[in-house]
Amino acid sequence: MSNQLQSIVKQQQEQTQDNSSNTTDENIIQLVGFIVGSEEFAVPILSIQEIIKPIEWTKVPFTPDFVLGVFNLRGNVLPLIDLRKKFNAPNAEFDDDARFIVIKVGDDLAGFVIDRLTEALRIEENSILPPPDTSRDAIIEGVARKDDRIITILKIKSLLKTEGE
Amino acid sequence: MIDEMQEIMEDFLVEAFEMIEQLDQDLVELESNPDDLDLLNKIFRVAHTIKGSSSFLNLDVLTKLTHHMEDVLNKARKGELKITPDIMDVVLESVDMMKALLENIRDTGSDVTDDININPVVAKLDAISNGKPIESATENSSPKEEKAEEVEVANEEKDELTEEDYANMSPEEIEAEIERLILKRQEEDKARREAKKKKEETPSNNENNSNAAESKNESSPTPAPAKAEPKVEKKETKKSVPAKKVSTVEQTIRVDVHRLDNLMNLIGELVLSKNRLIKIYNDVEERYEGEHFLDELNQVVSSISIVTTDLQIAVMKTRMLQIGKVFNKFPRVVRDLSRELGKKVNLIIKGEETELDKSIIEEIGDPLMHMIRNSVDHGIESPEERLKVGKPEVGTVELKAYNEGNQIVIEIADDGKGMDPDVLKQKALEKGIISEKEADMMSDKEAFMLIFKAGFSTAAKVTNVSGRGVGMDVVKTNVEKLNGIIEVDSTPGKGSVFKIKIPLTLAIIQALLVAAQEELFAVPLANVIETVRITLEDISTVEGKSVLKLRDEVLPLVNMSDIFKIEKILGVNQYLYVVVLGVGASKVGLIVDGLIGQEEIVIKSLGEYLKGINGIAGATIRGDGRVTLIVDVAALMKLAKETHSHTIITDSIETKKKKEKPEDYVILIVDDSNTDRKIMKKSIEPLGFTIKEASNGEEALQILKNDSNIDAALVDIEMPKMDGYTLAQEIRKYNRFKNLPLIAVTSRTTKSDRVRGVEVGMNEYITKPYTPDYLANVLKRNLKLS
Numbered sequence: 005m006s007n008q009l010q011s012i013v014k015q016q017q018e019q020t021q022d023n024s025s026n027t028t029d030e031n032i033i034q035l036v037g038f039i040v041g042s043e044e045f046a047v048p049i050l051s052i053q054e055i056i057k058p059i060e061w062t063k064v065p066f067t068p069d070f071v072l073g074v075f076n077l078r079g080n081v082l083p084l085i086d087l088r089k090k091f092n093a094p095n096a097e098f099d100d101d102a103r104f105i106v107i108k109v110g111d112d113l114a115g116f117v118i119d120r121l122t123e124a125l126r127i128e129e130n131s132i133l134p135p136p137d138t139s140r141d142a143i144i145e146g147v148a149r150k151d152d153r154i155i156t157i158l159k160i161k162s163l164l165k166t167e168g169e
Numbered sequence: 170m171i172d173e174m175q176e177i178m179e180d181f182l183v184e185a186f187e188m189i190e191q192l193d194q195d196l197v198e199l200e201s202n203p204d205d206l207d208l209l210n211k212i213f214r215v216a217h218t219i220k221g222s223s224s225f226l227n228l229d230v231l232t233k234l235t236h237h238m239e240d241v242l243n244k245a246r247k248g249e250l251k252i253t254p255d256i257m258d259v260v261l262e263s264v265d266m267m268k269a270l271l272e273n274i275r276d277t278g279s280d281v282t283d284d285i286n287i288n289p290v291v292a293k294l295d296a297i298s299n300g301k302p303i304e305s306a307t308e309n310s311s312p313k314e315e316k317a318e319e320v321e322v323a324n325e326e327k328d329e330l331t332e333e334d335y336a337n338m339s340p341e342e343i344e345a346e347i348e349r350l351i352l353k354r355q356e357e358d359k360a361r362r363e364a365k366k367k368k369e370e371t372p373s374n375n376e377n378n379s380n381a382a383e384s385k386n387e388s389s390p391t392p393a394p395a396k397a398e399p400k401v402e403k404k405e406t407k408k409s410v411p412a413k414k415v416s417t418v419e420q421t422i423r424v425d426v427h428r429l430d431n432l433m434n435l436i437g438e439l440v441l442s443k444n445r446l447i448k449i450y451n452d453v454e455e456r457y458e459g460e461h462f463l464d465e466l467n468q469v470v471s472s473i474s475i476v477t478t479d480l481q482i483a484v485m486k487t488r489m490l491q492i493g494k495v496f497n498k499f500p501r502v503v504r505d506l507s508r509e510l511g512k513k514v515n516l517i518i519k520g521e522e523t524e525l526d527k528s529i530i531e532e533i534g535d536p537l538m539h540m541i542r543n544s545v546d547h548g549i550e551s552p553e554e555r556l557k558v559g560k561p562e563v564g565t566v567e568l569k570a571y572n573e574g575n576q577i578v579i580e581i582a583d584d585g586k587g588m589d590p591d592v593l594k595q596k597a598l599e600k601g602i603i604s605e606k607e608a609d610m611m612s613d614k615e616a617f618m619l620i621f622k623a624g625f626s627t628a629a630k631v632t633n634v635s636g637r638g639v640g641m642d643v644v645k646t647n648v649e650k651l652n653g654i655i656e657v658d659s660t661p662g663k664g665s666v667f668k669i670k671i672p673l674t675l676a677i678i679q680a681l682l683v684a685a686q687e688e689l690f691a692v693p694l695a696n697v698i699e700t701v702r703i704t705l706e707d708i709s710t711v712e713g714k715s716v717l718k719l720r721d722e723v724l725p726l727v728n729m730s731d732i733f734k735i736e737k738i739l740g741v742n743q744y745l746y747v748v749v750l751g752v753g754a755s756k757v758g759l760i761v762d763g764l765i766g767q768e769e770i771v772i773k774s775l776g777e778y779l780k781g782i783n784g785i786a787g788a789t790i791r792g793d794g795r796v797t798l799i800v801d802v803a804a805l806m807k808l809a810k811e812t813h814s815h816t817i818i819t820d821s822i823e824t825k826k827k828k829e830k831p832e833d834y835v836i837l838i839v840d841d842s843n844t845d846r847k848i849m850k851k852s853i854e855p856l857g858f859t860i861k862e863a864s865n866g867e868e869a870l871q872i873l874k875n876d877s878n879i880d881a882a883l884v885d886i887e888m889p890k891m892d893g894y895t896l897a898q899e900i901r902k903y904n905r906f907k908n909l910p911l912i913a914v915t916s917r918t919t920k921s922d923r924v925r926g927v928e929v930g931m932n933e934y935i936t937k938p939y940t941p942d943y944l945a946n947v948l949k950r951n952l953k954l955s
Binding site for chain 2: 074
């Protein structure tokens with residue numbers, strides 16, 4: 005898992021070097037991209053506490069099916085949310101690329117299951133488009149374009165909210 | 170320097186609040202023993218100390234109030250004034266005002282506020298010390314008089330303090346001032362010691378005074394200054410008591426609660442690690458039996474576990490407070506209440522020294538207050554009624570606390586009118602809280618518990634004391650939040666007894682680990698009454714619901730898997746395990762699929778995201794690092810009543826089809842040698858069994874996990890990746906494979922190999938070479954095929 009992080013950091017450093025020549029850092033957002041189902045998503049890199057390989061978890065009754073349960077992260081009990089189920093992605097098996105992304109919002113921590121990581125992204129703030137009207141608006145911050153890919157940026161705060169689920 | 174002032178102010182507030190708490194109690198006690206000079210002196214001292222400190226801190230309003238209180242108390246202790254209930258009312262009122270002022274100081278840093286007007290109270294106090302009737306005092310207090318008084322107070326202050334504005338003082342000046350005060354204090358101490366000596370020489374002094382107080386007429390007060398000399402003497406005599414206290418105070422330090430909480434959390438982690446260490450030791454012990462290093466390891470593990478336990482207890486103790494801290498409020502409450510209701514009530518408090526965790530102390534105050542109010546309001550009858558039924562005019566409410574095992578019991582007993590279970594049932598019926606049928610089935614104890622139902626109040630008319638809608642149901646919820654239970658017993662005409670049982674601490678509890686299908690849950694041991702093993706035949710059906718007759722009780726039965734909607738994958742065994750849970754008077758039998766054992770667990774919250782899940786109180790991390798959910802027994806029992814139905818047992822039986830012939834069975838052959846697998850296959854396949862193959866333990870485990878139709882496994886011992894022993898161990902970890910026949914087929918023939926096989930859970934042990942018939946027979950025997 006630390007390799008993964010290291011490679012992301014490395015990539016980022018490279019990107020920083022690439023970009024520093026032509027743009028100022030002020031309105032650049034740094035994100036970590038990942039795949040859930042067939043779509044690419046991203047969350048701000050600073051909201052991520054760590055990324056780990058899947059470990060064992062415990063089911064919790066009376067929760068929606070995308071809440072897999074809770075898991076033990078070095079003595080802390082964290083909820084585990086399967087983004088693939090939440091986004092109705094068909095593939096719900098764990099292969100070697102699957103990861104738990106541990107995201108921190110304020111004092112709350114939670115793990116999110118994703119299919120695989122893509123890369124660390126640096127995206128200019130004004131190139132981010134508002135979410136399309138029809139979509140799961142509450143949890144989408146915006147949509148960004150990178151090369152030929154469309155990346156959905158998730159709203160961290162809404163990911164950890166229980167209401168409406 | 171401002172910080173220093175701030176510090177002094179904070180110390181003053183802490184001290185003042187503590188003293189006032191004591192003051193309340195002492196005053197109420199004084200009312201019943203108006204001639205207790207010791208008490209009077211104690212009370213006078215408190216007023217005096219607060220006056221002194223507050224004038225030092227420039228708190229003029231507070232100083233003025235306490236000054237007048239002091240006057241009244243001074244008269245009283247010199248016997249010039251007899252404390253009547255009316256006077257006590259005024260004194261208590263001024264104590265309340267003192268509290269309000271102190272709170273204001275704490276919040277705003279000043280005692281000047283528009284909300285609190287001390288003048289009426291001051292006027293009343295004046296009237297008392299001047300021997301006038303209180304009622305007229307409020308009118309008499311003309312503004313002129315007020316002003317004069319203020320000047321007087323200000324003068325007095327000037328006497329004590331040469332410099333008023335401490336905020337503008339230089340550090341040197343402050344130091345000088347402090348020096349001066351210390352010097353003054355030392356002189357006082359000296360005087361006090363001398364006075365003490367004097368007191369010892371003339372022990373009868375006090376008695377004479379109290380006798381004098383008794384004989385003195387209330388209506389003949391003499392001006393205070395005239396008696397100045399005896400006043401000084403007595404005051405100093407009494408100061409010897411706090412002098413003793415000071416020496417104990419020096420041995421304590423105040424610690425921020427957060428630090429203690431933090432420490433407690435760390436200990437929690439340590440307990441988890443200790444559990445894990447013990448588990449690892451047990452694993453290692455099995456594997457390397459007889460090796461020398463085991464002894465050493467054992468010693469280390471046990472010493473760590475002893476130290477951890479001691480440490481845990483030690484830290485727990487630092488968080489313990491005496492319940493007296495809560496109880497102290499009640500004499501005043503009972504006194505005010507009984508006066509308001511025109512009842513005569515004597516409150517007896519026992520076991521104030523019983524200790525409880527700070528967090529529990531903080532939470533238990535309100536429920537207790539409510540219950541005591543309830544006892545006085547609903548329990549104790551009016552004096553006339555009491556006399557009519559031949560009871561003493563004064564009712565008694567007894568509040569006591571004591572330890573009982575790992576729990577604290579708080580008992581509130583009254584000798585009032587008691588409760589009639591039938592009346593309660595009738596009331597509950599009228600209000601639609603229970604049905605007729607439920608009422609018939611109800612035991613007396615259950616009927617008493619009705620008073621804790623929301624919307625239930627037996628008081629015919631709503632008083633401002635109790636019965637305001639929020640009632641005993643809130644009490645019950647609060648107590649249950651602390652993992653506590655309430656028990657009620659009552660005899661009509663004789664009185665009622667309420668028992669609150671709460672655990673000593675909230676963070677670490679003893680729990681029973683149970684399995685519902687493959688999932689483990691921790692049930693707080695405090696709520697487990699017993700566990701029993703029953704057979705299907707023991708279950709009877711009453712009105713379509715499953716019940717268990719246990720001795721002379723009938724318990725409703727619920728399957729844990731049904732409550733938590735866990736998919737049933739296990740077959741039904743001949744035996745069922747039932748955990749009998751109790752909260753208050755109600756009991757439920759919880760059917761579980763396995764009893765794992767008792768363990769000490771550390772409660773962790775599920776966090777903001779998953780909070781408030783019905784039936785789950787939190788989670789804990791076990792020795793193996795897995796998370797186990799902790800059951801909220803009270804909520805679980807509520808859920809149990811909703812899920813309670815007769816289908817609970819039979820559900821999974823029907824899904825399992827009957828198996829009679831070899832063709833119905835699937836056998837897994839695990840061996841790394843292709844040849845060996847072929848030999849085994851040849852021996853049993855002709856009989857009609859379906860065969861699956863695996864070339865090592867890991868593969869076999871995968872097949873088993875994904876295909877629950879395997880009926881038996883033939884297992885070689887020596888295999889790559891995972892050997893047969895480990896495989897068997899892993900398989901037995903799953904509840905659904907608990908009874909899966911495992912047959913070892915191996916060339917290892919020593920006795921210790923066989924013993925090992927039995928230990929890890931093998932059902933049979935066949936040594937190679939074997940005859941095909943023998944293998945087939947062993948297999949058939951294990952599948953119970955004839």
